[in-house]
Amino acid sequence: MRPGATRAVHIFDECDVDYEVVNVWKPKDGQAGDQIEWHSTGPAFTIDFDSSPFKSDHFEVPAGGCTSSGPVRDDAIYARYHYTIRSKANLAMSADPDVDVRK
Numbered sequence: 001m002r003p004g005a006t007r008a009v010h011i012f013d014e015c016d017v018d019y020e021v022v023n024v025w026k027p028k029d030g031q032a033g034d035q036i037e038w039h040s041t042g043p044a045f046t047i048d049f050d051s052s053p054f055k056s057d058h059f060e061v062p063a064g065g066c067t068s069s070g071p072v073r074d075d076a077i078y079a080r081y082h083y084t085i086r087s088k089a090n091l092a093m094s095a096d097p098d099v100d101v102r103k
Contacts, residue, residue, distance in 0.1 A: 004027075004031040004032040004033065004034065004071075005034050006034070006035050006036070006037050006068070007019075007022050007023075007024060007034060007035070007036050007037070008036075008037050008039060009022060009036055009037070009038050009039065009097075010038075010039045010041055011038055011040050011041065011042075011045050011061060011085055011095075012041050012042065013041065013042040013043065013087075014087075014093055015045070015085050015086070015094055015095035016095065017085065017095055017097050019097065020097050020098065021080075021097065021098045021099070021100055022036055022097070022098075022099050022100070023099075023100045023102050024036065024053070024072050024099055024100070024101055024102065025072065025101070025102050025103075026072050026074065026076060026101060026102075026103075027071065027072065027074055032071045033071035033072030033073070033074070033076075034071065034072055035054070035068055035069045035070055035071050036054075036068070036069040036099065037066050037067070037068045037069070038059065038061045038066060038067055038068075038069075039061075039065075039066040040061045040062065040063055040064055040065060040066065042063065042064070043063050043087055043088060043089040043090075044060070044061060044062050044063040044087075044088040044089070045060075045061040045085050045086060045087055045088060046058070046059070046060055046061070046085070046086045046088060047059040047060075047061065047083055047084070047085050048083060048084050048086070049081055049082070050081075050082055050083075051081060052081060052083075053072050053073060053076035053077075053079075053081050053099060053101045054071075054072065054073060054076075055070050055073060056069075056070070063088075072101060076101050077101070078101050078103055079100075079101055080098050080099070080100050080101075081098065081099045081101065082096060082098050083096070083097060083098070083099065085097065
């Protein structure tokens with residue numbers, strides 16, 4: 001996929017995701033950086049990064065809805081970023097996928 005693309009990640013009822021690692025690219029040659037769009041197929045979820053390549057480190061995904069990360073920051077380093085997804089309906093349910101910022 002080309003830089004500036006939106007990468008869809010679906011979150012299923014038990015915090016399972018369709019991509020354990022998502023590759024995103026930083027802004028290049030005047031184009032916007034990639035972004036992730038998280039889609040809930042069931043309940044509401046929260047997403048928290050320890051350190052985020054995006055403007056925010058916390059995102060709320062509404063039940064049956066979606067939310068976007070916004071583009072990768074210009075100053076994000078090329079690295080793997082770990083994040084946690086938690087179900088708002090059952091706080092004991094969580095998943096720990098990653099985002100890789102690529103050159």
